[in-house]
Amino acid sequence: MVSTYTPDQSLVHKAEALNRHWQPQLELLLARGRTAGADLVEVYLEQIDHLSVLAEQDTITSVTPSFGRGAGIRVFLGKQDGFVSTNDLSDAGLKHALEQALSMLGLEVNEAGRSSFNGLPNLRDFAIDKADWLNQCPELYEASDRLLNGTQLLDQYGTHLQVRRGSYARDWQEVLVAASDGTFGRDIRLHQSIGLNVLATDGEHRSSIGRRYGTSGRPDDLRKWDAETSAKEVCESAGTMLYADYVDAGQMPAVLANRFGGVIFHEACGHLLETTQIERGTTPFSDKLNQSIAHEAVTAIDEGITDGAFGSLSMDDEGMESQRTVLIENGVLKQFISDRAGELRTGHQRTGSGRRQSHTFAAASRMRNTYIAAGQHSPEQLIASIDRGLYCKSMGGGSVGPTGQFNFAVEEGYLIEKGKLGKPVKGATLIGEAKDVMPRISMCAKDLELAAGFCGSISGNIFVTVGQPHIKVDSITVGGR
Amino acid sequence: MMSEIQAANAIELDTHSLRDKLSQLASRESIHQWDLGAACSTDSSVQIDHGEAKQMKGAQRSSITVRVWNNKGLVGITSTSDLSEKGIEKALIGARQASDFGNADDVPAFSTLAKSPLPKLERPLRPAQGIQRMLEVLKEAEADLLSRHPAIQSIPYNGLGEATYERVYLNSDGALRQMKRSQASLYLFARAEESGRKPRSGGAIRLALGSHDLDIDGCIDEAAERTISHLDYQPIDTGCYLVCFTPEAFLDLIGAFSSMFNARAVLDGVSLSQRETIGKNIAVPFFSLHDNGLHPAHVGASSFDGEGTPTQKLCLINGGRLESFLHSEATARAFGVPPTGHAGLGAKVSVGPDWFEVSKTEGQNSANTHLQHSRSKETFVLIEGLNALHAGVKASQGSFSLPFNGWLVIKGERVSIEAATVAGDIRTLLNSIVNMEAEQVITPGGVSPHVWVEGLSITGEA
Numbered sequence: 033m034v035s036t037y038t039p040d041q042s043l044v045h046k047a048e049a050l051n052r053h054w055q056p057q058l059e060l061l062l063a064r065g066r067t068a069g070a071d072l073v074e075v076y077l078e079q080i081d082h083l084s085v086l087a088e089q090d091t092i093t094s095v096t097p098s099f100g101r102g103a104g105i106r107v108f109l110g111k112q113d114g115f116v117s118t119n120d121l122s123d124a125g126l127k128h129a130l131e132q133a134l135s136m137l138g139l140e141v142n143e144a145g146r147s148s149f150n151g152l153p154n155l156r157d158f159a160i161d162k163a164d165w166l167n168q169c170p171e172l173y174e175a176s177d178r179l180l181n182g183t184q185l186l187d188q189y190g191t192h193l194q195v196r197r198g199s200y201a202r203d204w205q206e207v208l209v210a211a212s213d214g215t216f217g218r219d220i221r222l223h224q225s226i227g228l229n230v231l232a233t234d235g236e237h238r239s240s241i242g243r244r245y246g247t248s249g250r251p252d253d254l255r256k257w258d259a260e261t262s263a264k265e266v267c268e269s270a271g272t273m274l275y276a277d278y279v280d281a282g283q284m285p286a287v288l289a290n291r292f293g294g295v296i297f298h299e300a301c302g303h304l305l306e307t308t309q310i311e312r313g314t315t316p317f318s319d320k321l322n323q324s325i326a327h328e329a330v331t332a333i334d335e336g337i338t339d340g341a342f343g344s345l346s347m348d349d350e351g352m353e354s355q356r357t358v359l360i361e362n363g364v365l366k367q368f369i370s371d372r373a374g375e376l377r378t379g380h381q382r383t384g385s386g387r388r389q390s391h392t393f394a395a396a397s398r399m400r401n402t403y404i405a406a407g408q409h410s411p412e413q414l415i416a417s418i419d420r421g422l423y424c425k426s427m428g429g430g431s432v433g434p435t436g437q438f439n440f441a442v443e444e445g446y447l448i449e450k451g452k453l454g455k456p457v458k459g460a461t462l463i464g465e466a467k468d469v470m471p472r473i474s475m476c477a478k479d480l481e482l483a484a485g486f487c488g489s490i491s492g493n494i495f496v497t498v499g500q501p502h503i504k505v506d507s508i509t510v511g512g513r
Numbered sequence: 514m515m516s517e518i519q520a521a522n523a524i525e526l527d528t529h530s531l532r533d534k535l536s537q538l539a540s541r542e543s544i545h546q547w548d549l550g551a552a553c554s555t556d557s558s559v560q561i562d563h564g565e566a567k568q569m570k571g572a573q574r575s576s577i578t579v580r581v582w583n584n585k586g587l588v589g590i591t592s593t594s595d596l597s598e599k600g601i602e603k604a605l606i607g608a609r610q611a612s613d614f615g616n617a618d619d620v621p622a623f624s625t626l627a628k629s630p631l632p633k634l635e636r637p638l639r640p641a642q643g644i645q646r647m648l649e650v651l652k653e654a655e656a657d658l659l660s661r662h663p664a665i666q667s668i669p670y671n672g673l674g675e676a677t678y679e680r681v682y683l684n685s686d687g688a689l690r691q692m693k694r695s696q697a698s699l700y701l702f703a704r705a706e707e708s709g710r711k712p713r714s715g716g717a718i719r720l721a722l723g724s725h726d727l728d729i730d731g732c733i734d735e736a737a738e739r740t741i742s743h744l745d746y747q748p749i750d751t752g753c754y755l756v757c758f759t760p761e762a763f764l765d766l767i768g769a770f771s772s773m774f775n776a777r778a779v780l781d782g783v784s785l786s787q788r789e790t791i792g793k794n795i796a797v798p799f800f801s802l803h804d805n806g807l808h809p810a811h812v813g814a815s816s817f818d819g820e821g822t823p824t825q826k827l828c829l830i831n832g833g834r835l836e837s838f839l840h841s842e843a844t845a846r847a848f849g850v851p852p853t854g855h856a857g858l859g860a861k862v863s864v865g866p867d868w869f870e871v872s873k874t875e876g877q878n879s880a881n882t883h884l885q886h887s888r889s890k891e892t893f894v895l896i897e898g899l900n901a902l903h904a905g906v907k908a909s910q911g912s913f914s915l916p917f918n919g920w921l922v923i924k925g926e927r928v929s930i931e932a933a934t935v936a937g938d939i940r941t942l943l944n945s946i947v948n949m950e951a952e953q954v955i956t957p958g959g960v961s962p963h964v965w966v967e968g969l970s971i972t973g974e975a
Contacts, residue, residue: 085614086861088781094861095614097607100576100594116571119594129573136569136644176614195782195909231783231909238910278912281751281936281972311562312669314704316712392572429904434669434704435712437932439916441904461905461914461934465711511914511934511972 048101050077050208051218052155057123058210059151061130065107066212067145068134072108074211074372076349077101077121078391080204081166087179087198090187095172102391107133111377115394152216156353158346159206162220166204168251169224175200178254182228185263191271195231200224200254203495209351217351223248223342223495225484228262232270239273239458241266241426241443246342246484248495253340269426269444272456279445279457279512285421286462286505287414287448291483292427294498296505297332297404298487299430299438300466301325305334305359305367306385306397307374308490314434316467320365326470328363329407336384336400342484343400343497350386350395357383359402363471371397389492396491403499407476411502414475416451422460422510423448432466439463461511469508477502526551526575526596526681528691534598535579538605539685546582547605548623548684550819550858551575551596558674559647561655563667569644570674578858579604580621587615590860611860621862624842624852627688627821632807634816638677639695639723647673647724651699654733658703661737664744668736670702670716675724682821682858690817697724699732703740713746713929715739715918720812720957739897742920746929749921749973755893755947756935756969757886757922760954760961762896764869766913767802768958769906770939774804774829774837776844777864783909785940786835788848794833796943799877802830804839806854806867810955814868819858824867827853832874833943839864871961873949884948884965888925894971895920895927896935911938933973942966 058075065073079101086094103126104117114136116129131141170178179198186196203223210216229242243266247253288296301317309315317325326332336345336354345354350372358366370378371386374397386395415423423446430440441461447454482499531551539547553575560567578592579601589612591604642650651673659665675697682690702716717735721727758766770785773795778784786795796802806814806824816824820842828836840848841856841864857863886895896919905915914936920927948965 091616091618092614093616093619094859095611096590096592096859097611098592099603099607100592102594112566112568114569114571118573119575119596120573129571132571136571137566172611172614240907240909278936281934281970283974311567313667314669392574394568394570429901431901431904433900434702434714437916439901439904439934441901441914459912459914459936461901461916461936463916463932463934465932509932509934509972509974511916511936513914513936513970 048079050079050206054208055152055155061126062210062212063147063149064127064141065130065134066149067147068139068141070107070109070134070137070139072212074106074209074215074350076104076391077208079206080390082203083172084199084201085172085175085179087176087183089196090180090183092176092180103129104391104394105129105133106394107137108376109137109139112137113373113394117392149212152210153214156217159218159220165220165222165251169202170254175254178226178257178259182259182263185259186228186230186267189264190230190232190267192232192234192274193230193270194233197229198227200226207349209349211351215351217347219346221248221345222251224254226254226257228266230266230270232274234274237274239270241270241273244484247340248342248344250340273444273458276456276458278459279422279510281510281512283507283509285418286424286508286510287418287421288424288500288503288505289426290479290481290501292485292498293424293503294403294483294500295427295430295440297500298399298402298498299432299440300464300469301332302334302399302402303432303489304436304466305369307368307370307378307380308396310368310378311374314436316436317365323365324363325365326360326363327473329476330360330363330470330473331358331405332360332403333357333405334359334369334385334399334402338401338482341401341482341497342495345400348384348386349388352382352384352386354384354400369397369399371395387491387494389494393491398489398491398494399487399496401482401497401499403480403482403497404476404501404503406478406480406501409475409477411477411479414477414502414504415448415453417475417504418448419450421448423453436466437463438466459512463509463511469505472506472508473503474506475504526553526679528681528683528689531681532683532689534601535605538602542605542609544581544605544609546685548580548682549577551577551681552679554676554678556674556676557641557644558672559644559651560672561648561651564652564656566648577601577604579608580858580860581605581608581612583609583612583615586620587612587617588621588860589613589615615860619843619861621843622846623684623686623688624820624822626823626852627684629823631690631816631823632825634807634814635809636694636722636814638693639725641675642724647675650729654701654729657733658701658737662705662741664705664707665703665737665740666706667704668701669704671700673699673724680815682817682819684821688821690821692816695723696812697721697727699727699729701732701736703736705740705744707744713740713743715743718957722812742927743918743929746931748931749933749971751972753968754971755891756966757884757893757895758964758966759895759897760963761956761958762899762917763871763961763964764956764959765899765902767869767871768866769902769913770908771866772908774839774866775864776838776840776848779838780844780847785911790835791837793835795835795940796830796833797946798833799874799879799949800830800833800943800946801872801874803828803870804866804868805870808868808870808960810960811868818854818856820852820856820862822852822854822856824854832877839866869959871959871964872953873962879948881948881965885950886963890924892923894930895922911940913937913939931974933971936970936972
C-alpha cells in the first residue's frame with residue numbers, strides 16, 4: 033500500500049449509541065402496543081457499520097464501507113404476529129411502524145386506554161466492555177496490507193494460479209431489544225472474517241479453492257491470522273485438485289473431515305431441529321423427543337458461548353442470554369432450537385436462539401455454533417475401516433429442502449481404497465435424507481474442530497459455526513459423473 | 514385500512530433535494546466528481562398456516578450509495594440507509610476516505626450513455642390491496658390447494674406480497690434517472706405424504722405488477738400438479754441419460770454460469786470465456802441466447818442500470834456463436850465497446866444479467882424435433898427444477914453436480930425420481946443440446962423452451 037491515510041474507524045457517530053437513553057421512548061411504544069390489545073410487543077433497534085476489502089493479485093481492487101440504522105417492531109396476538117421494519121427511527125417513524133404492525137392483527141391504538149405494562153427494568157447491558165471494539169479493529173491500511181501479504185504468499189506457494197484473491201469483512205452491530213415482557217438488553221457484536229481463494233488453470237484443467245477464517249468479539253484477531261499457513265493450505269489443495277478426476281457416482285461409505293465437514297450435521301439435521309421446522313411440519317423429528325434419531329456415537333450440541341466462535345453471542349436477537357443446548361445425546365434427541373415464536377407455537381422452551389440478519393427480518397429459531405462432539409477414535413481408524421469409499425477433506429455449501437432431503441458439495445475429495453487414502457477426486461455432491469443418514473454416522477474421531485460459516489434461511493444470512501471431528505458415514509449417495 | 518396506511522407512508526425519494534444536498538456538500542468538501550444511486554421500497558406480505566394468519570410483515574427501506582472521485586482521480590464509495598442530510602454527509606466523507614484506497618489500474622468513469630434517452634417501459638404502477646385482502650386471497654388459495662389431493666397435508670412455504678420500488682441515479686455531470694415500479698408475488702409450496710412413503714413436495718411461483726394481476730389459479734394448479742406428480746416415486750439407476758430440462762431448470766443452469774457472458778469476470782480471469790472467445794462457437798447452431806431486460810413479461814424490469822446506462826436487449830449467443838458480453842462502463846471501455854446496461858454501482862463495478870431469453874436460432878433446426886417432453890416415446894429424464902445451485906455449480910471450472918426434482922419418462926409414462934443428482938460440464942452441455950422445443954415458456958426468471966441434452970450423468974439411490 034502506498035497510502036498512509038488513516039480514516040476514522042467508525043462511520044457511526046458515538047452520540048447516536050443505542051443505550052438506556054432510549055428507555056422512555058421504548059416504554060411509550062411498548063405501552064402503546066399493549067394498550068391496543070397486543071399480547072406482547074417487541075422493539076429491536078440496530079445500527080451497523082460494515083467494511084469489506086478485496087485484494088486481487090497484488091492490488092486492492094475494492095473497499096466497500098456501509099453504515100445504517102433501523103428498527104424492527106413485532107407484535108404478538110395469540111399465536112399470530114405482525115412485523116414491520118423501518119429505517120426511520122424518529123418518534124413518528126417508530127409510532128407509525130408500531131401502528132402498522134398492530135393493524136395487521138386488527139388492533140388499533142387506543143389513546144385513552146390504560147396499559148398493564150409496568151415499564152422496563154434496568155438495562156441488561158452486554159456491551160459495557162465492547163464500546164471501543166470498533167476502534168480496536170485493524171485500520172483499513174493494516175487490513176489491506178494483510179490481504180496483500182496473503183495474495184503474495186499465494187503467488188509464492190502456488191503454481192498455475194490464474195487468480196489470487198484475498199478478502200476481509202468486518203461487521204459491527206449494536207442492538208437494543210425491548211419487549212413488553214420486561215426484556216431490555218443491549219449488545220455490541222463484532223464479526224471479522226478473512227479468506228484466500230485461488231483459481232488454478234493448466235490447459236483444460238481447472239480448480240478453484242478457498243478457505244475462510246472468522247471470529248467474533250475479537251477486535252485484534254485479524255492480526256493473529258496465520259496468512260502463511262492459509263496460503264500454503266489453499267495452494268496445496270488447488271494443486272492437488274487441478275488434475276483430479278471426477279468422482280464415480282454411487283452409494284458408498286464416506287469419511288468427512290473435521291471443521292467444515294460439520295456442514296453435514298448443519299444441513300442434514302440441525303435445520304430440522306429448529307422450531308420453525310416444527311411449525312411448518314417439515315421435520316421428521318417433531319415427535320421424536322427423547323427417542324433415538326441418530327447412531328449412539330452421535331452427540332450434538334448447539335451453543336452460543338464458545339469464546340470467539342463465529343456463531344457466539346452474548347444475547348440473542350430477542351434479548352435472551354445465550355446458552356449451551358445439547359440437541360442429541362448418544363443418539364437420543366434431547367432438545368430443539370427455539371425462539372420466542374417457537375416457544376409460543378410449539379411449546380419448546382426458548383434456547384436463546386432467536387436470530388436475524390438485521391432489523392428487516394423477524395427473529396427465528398436458528399443455529400449458532402453447532403457441532404458433533406468428539407468421539408474415541410483417530411481419523412486413521414475411520415479411514416482404515418473402509419474398503420472402498422470417499423474421503424471428504426473439504427466441503428462446499430449445502431442445503432436442505434422441505435421434505436428433509438439434504439445435499440452438500442465436496443470441494444476436495446479422495447478415494448478410500450482398502451483402508452487407505454487414494455487419488456484425489458472432484459465434482460462430488462452428497463445427498464440423502466436426515467432420517468436415514470443420522471443413524472449411519474457410526475464413528476466419531478477425537479479431533480473436534482470448528483469452522484466459521486454463513487447460514488441463509490428464513491431470517492436472513494447469519495454468522496454460524498459448524499464443526500465436528502472426523503466422522504464416518506456408513507453409506508451415502510455420492511453424486512458425480 | 515392497511516392500504517391507506519401504506520399509501521400515506523410510502524417513502525418517496527426527493528431527487529432534486531438529494532442532488533442539491535449532495536452538490537452543496539461536495540462543493541464544500543472540494544469534491545468535483547461524484548454520483549449517487551438511491552433506492553427505496555415499501556412492501557407488505559402475509560403467510561398463513563391452515564387457514565390462520567401466521568405472520569404478516571411490512572417494511573420501509575431506503576438506501577443510497579455515494580461514489581466520489583478524489584483529486585488523484587481515484588474512486589471510493591460508501592452506502593447507507595440513512596437518507597438524512599447528516600447521513601448523506603457521512604456517506605460522502607466516507608466515500609472520499611475510501612477513495613484513498615481506490616484502484617489506479619481500474620478507475621470507473623461516468624457512463625457515456627448516462628444521459629441518453631431511456632427505453633419506454635409499459636409498467637403501470639398498481640395499487641396495493643392491503644394486508645387483509647391478501648390474507649383472504651392466500652387463505653382461499655391454501656384451502657384450494659389442500660383440497661386437491663388427500664396426500665397434500667400442508668403448504669409449509671407460502672406467501673403473498675406486494676411492494677413498490679423507486680430507484681434513482683444522478684451524477685455531478687447532470688445525469689438524472691428515476692423510475693418507480695410495483696410488484697407482487699405469490700408462492701405456494703405444498704408438502705404431501707402418504708402412509709409408508711417419504712414426504713414429497715412441489716410448488717409454484719407467480720409474479721405480477723400488482724397483486725390484483727397475479728395468476729392465482731394458475732399458481733394453485735401448477736403447485737398441485739407438481740406435488741401430486743411426485744407422489745408415486747421410484748429410485749433411478751445411476752447412468753447416462755437423455756435429459757429434457759424444463760424452461761425454469763434450464764434458465765437456472767444458464768444463470769448459474771452467467772460469468773461466461775460477463776466482461777467483468779472475463780477481465781478478472783474467473784470466466785470460462787476470454788476476450789477472444791467472442792466470435793467462436795460455444796453451443797450448437799440452433800441455440801441462441803439474449804439478455805432482454807426489456808421483455809414485456811419481465812415484471813422487475815428497470816429502464817437503466819446502476820450507472821444510469823439504458824437497459825437494452827443484447828444478443829449473447831446467435832447460432833451457437835458468442836456475440837457479445839455484458840458490460841459496465843469500465844469493462845466496455847476496456848473492450849472498446851459501448852456499455853450494455855448491466856452494471857451495478859461500486860468502486861469496482863459489478864456486472865450481471867437482467868433476464869435471459871433462450872430461443873431457437875432463426876432458420877436453424879435440430880435433427881431431433883421429434884423430441885417433445887409431452888409426447889416422446891424415448892426414455893428420458895425430465896428435470897423440473899435444480900437445487901443447491903450455490904453449492905453444486907463451479908462457475909469458474911464449468912462443472913456442476915446438482916440435486917434435482919424430476920421424472921423418469923418411459924414410453925410417455927412419468928415416474929417421479931426419488932432422489933438424484935445430475936452432473937456435467939456447461940461447455941459440453943451447450944454442445945450436446947439435441948433439441949429445443951418450439952414453445953417459448955415465460956417463467957419468473959426468463960423465457961426458454963424445453964431444452965433436450967444427451968448423455969448427462971445421473972446418480973440415483975438405486
